[in-house]
Structure formats: structure tokens, C-alpha cells
Amino acid sequence: VIWTRMLILIFGSTTFAISTVLTAFMAGLALGSFTFGRLIDRRGKPFMTYGLLELGIGAYALLAPTLFDSLVPLYREVWLRFEPSFFAFSLLRFALLSAILIVPTFLMGGTLPVLSRYCVRRADLVGCDAGTLYATNTFGAVLGTFFTGFVLLSTLGLRTTTLLAAATNLTLGLAVVLLSRATRETSAASAQPAPASPSVPQPSTINHQPSTIFVVLFCFAASGFAAMAYEVAWTRTLSLLLGSSTYAFTTMLTTFLIGLSVGSFVFARLATSARFQGVGMLAYLQLAIGILAFLTTFLFAKLPYTYTVLFKRWGAHANETALMALNFAIAGVIMLPATLFLGGMFPVVVRICATNVVRVGKFVGDAYSINTVGAILGSFCAGWLLIPTLGILKTLFLCVAINLILALVVGLVARDLTLGMKGVLCVMTPVLLYLVPHAGPDWNALLMTSGMYKYASEIEDYSRDAFYKYTEGDYDLLYYKEGITATVTLAKEKARDNIWLATNGKIDASSHADMPTQVLSGEIPLLLMDNPQDALVVGLASGVTVGSVLQHPVKSLTAVEIEPAIAVACTYFGHVNFRPWEDPRFKLVANDARNYLLVTPQQFDIIISEPSNPWMTGASSLFTQEFFKLGRSRLKPNGLFTQWLQLYGMAPPNVQALLRTFLSVFPHVLIFETIEQTDLILIGSERELTIDAARIADRMKAPKVQASLARVQVADVFQLLTYFKIGTKELVTYAGQGLLNTDDNELIELQAPKNLHANTRAANDRLLAAATAGILPYLRNYGQTDAERAAFLAKLAEANLAKAKGPEAARLAKASLAIRENPEARKVLATPVEPADPANDE
Known part of the structure; x- marks a missing residue:
């Protein structure tokens, strides 16, 4: 969790970059499991080896932050040389990540087969013992994910949490090594065989055909593919219901791991019974996974309203614990039914394959590694190929089909299934495969992207009919795309000529209420600066800001947008954004903005940053001190950096922290309030900022600028300057002393979601109004x-x-x-x- 957060700050938070990080990480796990599974059977002393593995992981964890930082100049050089070639750049990025992650992940991957070699004592209990180890290991991941996401990061920060994890590994490793040296280590090599029973055949003595073992392992790999594809698709679905905060993603991952852990533990216990040890059991597991995953899709359309009802009933508006419980409940309903049986796969597979207790390390290592390889492919294909092309629902249907087909294939080779049961599978599977796409539920785009995680507090008193009218009845869907990084919805209000654009259910742009912010974010900095030539806009959205900038005589404008589907949605705003894609000065870059600024050598006169809200994972990294410093490094001398900032859904201390952070990088700041009690535009520079009224008035005479400002009813310099809120001197006093928002403490990403449903706008606006001395101290040439x-x-x-x-x-x-x-x-x-x-x- 921690390393992924660190690495995406370097390599970017695009889906492909994140997939590359996860692929490199899991590839190391697979290789380590495969290698150590074989080595430990020959070498012996598994307990000592496990201690050494933990020591190695802990030592590397201490070095990781420094090693990650050292990647930056090398990564920048790779980007400059190979970025025009997507294939070459992607390959080299994977090589860099693999080089930095191979050592710790290789060691991590070795821990399970090594411990299995030590703990498994009887052949007839191999599924139970190995499955219990797997369940325990996964439960440790549950605790690590939960406490890291909900406790450690907010109290210790990234680097200190890394040190704590490293200290845990080192302490555990040292204790194991010392204990191993102090005792005479025994393992399965000296274990006694299972007591024979004349009446019950021992599965450990069953020599499965190599073809059967191949089918079982193939099934386990394909199951890993489906499991990760499910996880990606469920996460995309739940992000529409629970939001995109770090707590929402922690909830989803924790719930998924709980299902795997509990399922593995339960089936590890059942694996001691002959009825649950045969190949046929895999067929039943696959059948259960597919059917349950399919049935949960019928719940999707009911969850937005259910969320709103429980939100009010449980008092989640002002109770963090209730909101957490609600999120876990919703995630559990979707994820737990199928993941319980997904977790049961490991102990059953190991029980089938591990016919020799002396080689248990190899059997566990092979099974774990092949499942991980499937998971790698599933994660990559789901995020990069399946969801963008098929959509979330059809991706889930495809995974269901995979499970059903696996059930049939495994069932046909299972010697413990009767001929009648195989016949049932032969009939049932085609029927179910037909029913999945034809009898499955429809996907209501407007309802599913209604953003109840954000808007539930506003409509919690609505009746059922009023709720559905609010979420879908009042709008016409214009465009919908489940893109590579986000789900994009574009709709038009039936009652008025307003188009709105939502990302994962959160409205980020519109042709009505958001226009002042969208227009003035582009107009004000261009009017303040003398002869700007090159501009950069972070976030395309409706394209209105980009269109505003292009109404001025700039030479070039680069817009960086992480989600390609936004570029399509932008074309629907052609009546208000001046169609910037038709301007030859305009260049659109599909990338994470922070990553782009990290690697590009280009300098800009003006940078305008309009990401989504700072409480969202990903966008939050565009509000930190490090990002502002990165932006400053890409400004020409006397350049301007413009930052959008919200007043809603953030407590006054959070707003003050962001203002302090901005001031720590840009000592001179002017702030304009574009929408009352809602949106601010921060304009920062290293030079003193003043407002030259005569120059602004003169530039506003240009016909294109007049047409641009007319969209928000600004006809002259007087109306424009009414948006001024506060200047540097008073802002320094208001922001005060205190913590800054940094990559390490992630202050706003971790605190802002707690105030998402609080009515903070009036308080924030009132405090700023009380602090300001007005525009006069900064007004010149009037x-x-x-x-x-x-x-x-x-x-x-x-x-x-x-x-x-x-x-x-x-x-x-x-x-x-x-x-x-x-x-x-x-x-x-x-x-x-x-x-x-x-x-x-x-």
C-alpha cells in the first residue's frame, strides 16, 4: 500500500502506470514463491530461512524511500528519450519498476512456501495447514490495509509508517532467527506420515494423472485471473457508490481480503474431510463463485437508494464510525459472497496437488505463483482492456462465464464426481452461460453515477419516488463511458439548458452554475500577466477554461487530462467552450498532470490547475507542497500559477492548511472568489502581484475577450474586480502557522473526506471575509x-x-x-x- 502510493507519485496515477506497478509487484511475488518453493525442499531449515526472508524485507524497506527518490532523474531521462514510442517507454518503465521491486517482492513471495514447509507435518493435513497459513497471511494483509489506511497514515505519515513496517519485519525476522538457533529445528522432512485407515482411503496416496494436475493448476490460474478482474470491476462499481477517497478504497480492499481470508480458513478446516478434498470440490467452488458473483449484479441498481436510506437511518451525516460501517456494509454485500469461495480455492488446490509432504514447499510455491500470474493478467486486462471496451457489467459477466466454464472443465476430469453429477454440470453450465447475458440486469448509468457518497446528505429526506426523479428522471443522458481511469457521465437537465459532466458520480463541470469558475480561471490570470506566451491547464473537463485561455494571443496551450473519455465529453460543451480542439495552438496530453510536470522540460508563463476535489485519491496529490514546487519549477521567470480551491466539504483548518501550503511555495498570492461561498482561484507568483486596472480594462476591449467574459455577464473591469477576495498580506495572517499539506502527511486527503457532508461553506467564506482588507492595497493604475x-x-x-x-x-x-x-x-x-x-x- 505504502510503496504503491510512493511510486505513483513518480510514475503517475494513470491506469497503465498503476497496472505497471502492480504487475511488477506481483511478478516478484510469483517468482519468489516459485523459486523458494523448490529451494526450501532441498535446503531444509525453513524456520531459519523464513527469519532471514523477513530480515531482508525489513532491510530493504528501510532503503526503499531513498531508492524510490533516486529513480526520479533516471525516469525523467527515460521519458525524454523514449516517450514518443509508447511501447518502448512502457517497457522501460516496467524494467525500472521491476529493478526496484524485484528484491523485496521476491523475498515476500518466498515466505508462504517456506512457512508451509515448516508447518505442514502430515500429508492428510496439508490442505488444512497450508490453507490456514494462507488465511493467516491474508488476515495479516487485512490488518495492514485497514490500520494503514484508517490509522497509521493519518498519524505517522508515509515515511514513518514505512519505518514502522520495516521495524516490524526486522523484529520478527530477528526473533525467528534467534529462536531457530536456540532450538533444534524440525519440519515436514522429519514429519510422520498420516495414520492409515483401512476403511477410508487417504487422498494423500491418490496419484492424480498429470493431465488432471495440469487442469487443476490451470483452473487455479484462471481463477486468479477472474478474482483480480472481479476486484477491479467491483472497485470501479463501488467507487460510484462509496466515492474515491482513500478511506473508500481502503474499505474495498479490506473487504476483498476479508473474504479471501475467511474463505481460506473455513475451507482449510473442511479440507480435513474426504468430501472436500477431491477435484470435484473445485468444480463446486467455481460454480458457487460464478453464481454468487452473477446474483450480486442484481443488487447494483438497489444500492444507491439503499445507501441514502441507511445514510439517514444510521446518522452517517455527522458520525465517522457510522459512515465507515455503512461503506463496509455496502462493500460486503457486493464482494463477500463470491470472495469467500475464491478464498477456499487455495487449500483445496494444495490438498489435491501436494501428494508428498516432503515436497510441500514446491507444491505451495507452484500453486501460489501460478495463481499470482493469473492475477497479474486479470488485473491488467480488466483495467486496461475489458472495462474500457466491454464496460463494468459485461466484464463481470465475462468473469462469471469463466468460472462456469472452469466448473465444467474441472468437473469432467474429477474422478470423485459421479457420472450423473457430470451430466448435471454439462446441462447446467450452458444454461447458465445463456442466462448470464440474457437474463442479467441492465446498467442504469444515471442511477449508478448519481454520486450518493457525495450528495446523500442533500437528499436523505427524499421519498423513494423523489429520489429516483432526482437521480434519473430529471435528466437526459448524453454520453457515458467507463473509461480507463474513471467513469464519465454527461447529462442534460430537462428543466433548463444545463449540461453537467460527472466523474465517478461527482459533478466536476457544467454549462450553467460552474461557468464563473471555468471562465474566470482562464481569464483572470491571462488579464493579470503581461504578454503571456505559453500556458498549461491541468484538467480538461468541459474545456471552458481552455477555451477562455485561447481567446488571448498565446502561442501555445497544453492541457493535461488523465482520462481520455473526458476529451470526448468536452465536445458536448462546444456551445460554451469555443471548441478549443479546432485551434492549432491547442495540444492535449493524456497523462497524469503531476507525472507530466515531473518529466517535461517545457517552461510555461502560466499554469492553471483545475483538478477534481482534494479529498479524492489521485487528485489529492495535486494539492501538496511538492506539487506546487514542481509547478513553480516549470514556470518561466515571473510566471503565474493558478489553483482552483473549494470552500465546501472542507473544515476551515483544512482550507487554512492548503492556503499555508500554497504560500510556502508562492510568497505572493491573490485570491478571487468566483462563486460565492463555493470556489476560489488562487494566483501565486514569486514576484509581487498587483492588479493593473488600466491594463486589464484595455485587454478587455478585445472582441474575443469580451465574448468570453460575456458568458458570465462580465461587461467591464468593475464587474471583473468584484470577484477579488483577499491578498497576500492578509492571507499570511489568516493562514497562520501550522502543518502543511505534503506528500508525506497527506493531510488533506486524509482529513477532508471526514467533512464531506458538513456544511462548511459559510464558515470558510465568513473567516476569509473577516480577514480581508479588500482590493485597494493591491490596486494600481486606476x-x-x-x-x-x-x-x-x-x-x-x-x-x-x-x-x-x-x-x-x-x-x-x-x-x-x-x-x-x-x-x-x-x-x-x-x-x-x-x-x-x-x-x-x-
Whole structure:
């Protein structure tokens, strides 16, 4: 878990990059299991060997952070040389990852066969003992995943958690080595054979045909393929229901591992009975896996409403424990039925194959390694090929079909199944294979991507009919794609001309409520800077920001978007985004933005970062100090870095921490509030930032800029400047001292999800409003004479008054009167202000 989080910061969080990390990791496990399974049978002293393996893993864990950091310059060089060739670059990236992960994963892979060699004492108990070891090992992974995700990372951070894990390995390894030296080590080599029974044949003495063993191992590999494909597809489904926070992913992985652990433990105990030891048992397991996985797909359409009902009933709105329990319950309903039987595969397979207790290391190592190879293929194919081409539901149907076919194939070679039972399998399997695609449920895209993990608190009081009207009845689906990295939904409201774009159920862009942020994120930095030439935008979304930038005379604009499906969805916003894909200055890069900035040598005048929310895994790495430093390193001298930031769903201390983090990299910052109590635009630079009113007004005369700003009803410089919120001096005081958001502590990624359903917008806005001194300290060149300056400030005061920004209007009116008496400023001061109604759209 920790190493994956570290490595994706270097190699990127694209699906292909993550798949490469997982492939390299699991390949090491498979190779280690295969190799040590054979070595330990010949070498002996498995307990001592296990201790040495743990010592090696712990020693490497201590070096891992330093080794990972050393990869950065090498990775950058590889990218610069081979990036135009996708195949060559991908191959070299895999080589780099393999080189860095092969040692620890090779050692990790050896632990199970080595321990099995030590613990298994009787041939008739090999399935029980090896299965119990596997269950115990998997349960350790459950504890590690749970406590790392929910406790350790938030209290210790990445590097300290790594040190703790290393210390655990070293302590365990040292204890085992010392214990082994202090005692006379015995193992299965000196174990006694099982007591014979004249009435019950011992399965250990059954010599299966090589062809049967081949079928069993092939089944186990294919089962590993299906298991990982299930895990990927279930995770994609549950991310629509539980969200994309680190806690949601921890919940999913923990639940999946619980199923494997419990299933392995149960069937390890059952493996002592002759009825559960034959090849036929594998057929029953595969049949159960396929049927249960298929049946759970009928629950998908019911879960969004169920989630909302339980969300209210359990009080999850303000109770972290209740929300965690709800997420585990939803994940358990989907994952546990089939994973219990997936977990049962290992002890049954080992019991069938391990006919000689002296060679148990080889049998366990072979079984584990071949299953891992299948898992590698399943993970890669599901994420990279099956889901993008078939979709989540059909990928699950394909996995169900694999299990059903495996049940038939294994059943036909099983000597312990009667001819009648084989006949039943021959009839049942084709029938089920037909029913899966024809009688299976439909996938309701609007319902499944309704984002209840985010919006449940807003509609928890809705009736059933109102719920379904809200989630699907009020919209027409325009575009839907289960992409490589995310599920993208595009819909149009029936009641008004508004198109919205959602990623994994969270609305990230629209042609109505989000327009001020989308337009002004591109317009304000371009108007503030003198003659910008090259710009970079992080996140394409609706394309409105990109289109805004291209209304200015820049030479080039690069947009980095991690999900290719977004590029298609963007075309539906052509009526509001000026169709940027038709502009020759525009270049779209399909990559993780952080990874792109890490490797590209290009420098930019302006970088505009508009990722999704900072509580989301992946996007959260685009809000850390390290990312801001990376962005600064890619700016030309006096360049501007623009960062979108939300005020909703984050407690004031979280917002302050992000502002502190931004200030730690960019000492000069101006903030504009584009949507009241909702969105901020942070503009940072290493140079002092001021607002040149005359230059802005002059640039706003350009017809293209006028047309761009007209989309958000900004007609002049006065209306534009009403969006100003706070400047550097006051911001430093407001942000205060405290923790920064870093790659190591992941402060916002771990804290922000806890406030996802809290109403924090008003509090955040109120604190910022109380801290600001207004725009005046940063306003320059707004008149040549006193009369012009007084008139300008009076008009700006009137514009603020029109937007119900009373305190700022009063500040400007008083400043105008201090320069020169005028009736316009007097009128502003005499006018009562009605509070603005903040936008409800997020």
C-alpha cells in the first residue's frame, strides 16, 4: 500500500502506470514463491530461512524511500528519450519498476512456501495447514490495509509508517532467527506420515494423472485471473457508490481480503474431510463463485437508494464510525459472497496437488505463483482492456462465464464426481452461460453515477419516488463511458439548458452554475500577466477554461487530462467552450498532470490547475507542497500559477492548511472568489502581484475577450474586480502557522473526506471575509488624476454593491471620498445591503 502510493507519485496515477506497478509487484511475488518453493525442499531449515526472508524485507524497506527518490532523474531521462514510442517507454518503465521491486517482492513471495514447509507435518493435513497459513497471511494483509489506511497514515505519515513496517519485519525476522538457533529445528522432512485407515482411503496416496494436475493448476490460474478482474470491476462499481477517497478504497480492499481470508480458513478446516478434498470440490467452488458473483449484479441498481436510506437511518451525516460501517456494509454485500469461495480455492488446490509432504514447499510455491500470474493478467486486462471496451457489467459477466466454464472443465476430469453429477454440470453450465447475458440486469448509468457518497446528505429526506426523479428522471443522458481511469457521465437537465459532466458520480463541470469558475480561471490570470506566451491547464473537463485561455494571443496551450473519455465529453460543451480542439495552438496530453510536470522540460508563463476535489485519491496529490514546487519549477521567470480551491466539504483548518501550503511555495498570492461561498482561484507568483486596472480594462476591449467574459455577464473591469477576495498580506495572517499539506502527511486527503457532508461553506467564506482588507492595497493604475481615481473607486463600489458585497463596497466608497467628494460614493454608503444568496451547485 505504502510503496504503491510512493511510486505513483513518480510514475503517475494513470491506469497503465498503476497496472505497471502492480504487475511488477506481483511478478516478484510469483517468482519468489516459485523459486523458494523448490529451494526450501532441498535446503531444509525453513524456520531459519523464513527469519532471514523477513530480515531482508525489513532491510530493504528501510532503503526503499531513498531508492524510490533516486529513480526520479533516471525516469525523467527515460521519458525524454523514449516517450514518443509508447511501447518502448512502457517497457522501460516496467524494467525500472521491476529493478526496484524485484528484491523485496521476491523475498515476500518466498515466505508462504517456506512457512508451509515448516508447518505442514502430515500429508492428510496439508490442505488444512497450508490453507490456514494462507488465511493467516491474508488476515495479516487485512490488518495492514485497514490500520494503514484508517490509522497509521493519518498519524505517522508515509515515511514513518514505512519505518514502522520495516521495524516490524526486522523484529520478527530477528526473533525467528534467534529462536531457530536456540532450538533444534524440525519440519515436514522429519514429519510422520498420516495414520492409515483401512476403511477410508487417504487422498494423500491418490496419484492424480498429470493431465488432471495440469487442469487443476490451470483452473487455479484462471481463477486468479477472474478474482483480480472481479476486484477491479467491483472497485470501479463501488467507487460510484462509496466515492474515491482513500478511506473508500481502503474499505474495498479490506473487504476483498476479508473474504479471501475467511474463505481460506473455513475451507482449510473442511479440507480435513474426504468430501472436500477431491477435484470435484473445485468444480463446486467455481460454480458457487460464478453464481454468487452473477446474483450480486442484481443488487447494483438497489444500492444507491439503499445507501441514502441507511445514510439517514444510521446518522452517517455527522458520525465517522457510522459512515465507515455503512461503506463496509455496502462493500460486503457486493464482494463477500463470491470472495469467500475464491478464498477456499487455495487449500483445496494444495490438498489435491501436494501428494508428498516432503515436497510441500514446491507444491505451495507452484500453486501460489501460478495463481499470482493469473492475477497479474486479470488485473491488467480488466483495467486496461475489458472495462474500457466491454464496460463494468459485461466484464463481470465475462468473469462469471469463466468460472462456469472452469466448473465444467474441472468437473469432467474429477474422478470423485459421479457420472450423473457430470451430466448435471454439462446441462447446467450452458444454461447458465445463456442466462448470464440474457437474463442479467441492465446498467442504469444515471442511477449508478448519481454520486450518493457525495450528495446523500442533500437528499436523505427524499421519498423513494423523489429520489429516483432526482437521480434519473430529471435528466437526459448524453454520453457515458467507463473509461480507463474513471467513469464519465454527461447529462442534460430537462428543466433548463444545463449540461453537467460527472466523474465517478461527482459533478466536476457544467454549462450553467460552474461557468464563473471555468471562465474566470482562464481569464483572470491571462488579464493579470503581461504578454503571456505559453500556458498549461491541468484538467480538461468541459474545456471552458481552455477555451477562455485561447481567446488571448498565446502561442501555445497544453492541457493535461488523465482520462481520455473526458476529451470526448468536452465536445458536448462546444456551445460554451469555443471548441478549443479546432485551434492549432491547442495540444492535449493524456497523462497524469503531476507525472507530466515531473518529466517535461517545457517552461510555461502560466499554469492553471483545475483538478477534481482534494479529498479524492489521485487528485489529492495535486494539492501538496511538492506539487506546487514542481509547478513553480516549470514556470518561466515571473510566471503565474493558478489553483482552483473549494470552500465546501472542507473544515476551515483544512482550507487554512492548503492556503499555508500554497504560500510556502508562492510568497505572493491573490485570491478571487468566483462563486460565492463555493470556489476560489488562487494566483501565486514569486514576484509581487498587483492588479493593473488600466491594463486589464484595455485587454478587455478585445472582441474575443469580451465574448468570453460575456458568458458570465462580465461587461467591464468593475464587474471583473468584484470577484477579488483577499491578498497576500492578509492571507499570511489568516493562514497562520501550522502543518502543511505534503506528500508525506497527506493531510488533506486524509482529513477532508471526514467533512464531506458538513456544511462548511459559510464558515470558510465568513473567516476569509473577516480577514480581508479588500482590493485597494493591491490596486494600481486606476486613474491619472484624483477625479479619475475617485470615480473609478466609486464605480467599483457600485459594482460590489450590486453583488451584495457590502463591506467591500463600503471600503471602496470611503476610499473614493477620501480622495474626492462625489455623490456616487455617498449613495453607496447610504444604500442598505441584502445578503447574497450563495450558489448551491458544487
